[in-house]
Amino acid sequence: MTTTTISRPAYGIRVRRLLGVASVIALAIATWLALFWSPRDAAMGEVVRILYVHVPNAWLAYLSFVVVFLASVGYLWTKRPLLDAIAVSSAEIGVLFTGLTLVLGSIWARPTWGVWWTWEPRLITTAVMFVMYVGYLLVRSLSTDLERRATRAAVLGIVLVVDVPIVHLSVTWMNALHQLPSVLRPDLSPTLDRSMLTALVVMVAAFTILYAYVMTARVELELARQARALAARQ
């Protein structure tokens, strides 16, 4: 079997460990704020606490797919394999966040709307986004040629990002059951209570640190996979 050695810079391992510890601590604090510190909602009751994990998952899904877009543009521009590794890693993590957004939204919808699922614009566009990025990951397996695969994926990564603003703005464009944005509003004035906003912002920060941690680990795996594929070809 062909062997390949992947160098791991010591500072990189330290940074990742730091991100891992920071994400665990931040998630613990954010979960305490969301479950015990923030007040119950006057209309939704305790169910509002689901939104402290539903919304960060949705935002991190947006972030992941924007990173896929930026890395894809960068790859087509420079042809650097690192950017392809960043794109596929972020797409995989984005699919996880989108899947969780759909599942958690469904759990929130059952006691709030009375249904697990309804065919309304935000839910449909999010489900379409999930399927499209699963397709992105599948398209990558169509070719064993590294450059061809990366180029195809980069083109797809640029095209698919169009769905991100469609998902976010779908509630304002169409008559939707899903509530309107309460934080990322055009007038930049959140409609949330300050304590609820604090818990949400801390949870988003914790999820963002987790995303950075997972990305560093996933990108390293992808770079190792690329190196093995190159070594096997030679």
Add this chain to the structure above:
Amino acid sequence: MTGDLGFVVAAYVICFAALGLYVASLFARGNDRDRST
């Protein structure tokens, strides 16, 4: 009310279990890679 708390607990358990499993899968894939090098 009790039913509502059940939904909240289910949501948090599913969310953190999924994230934890994904991180664990990265560790497992990394360990597989280390064994093959």
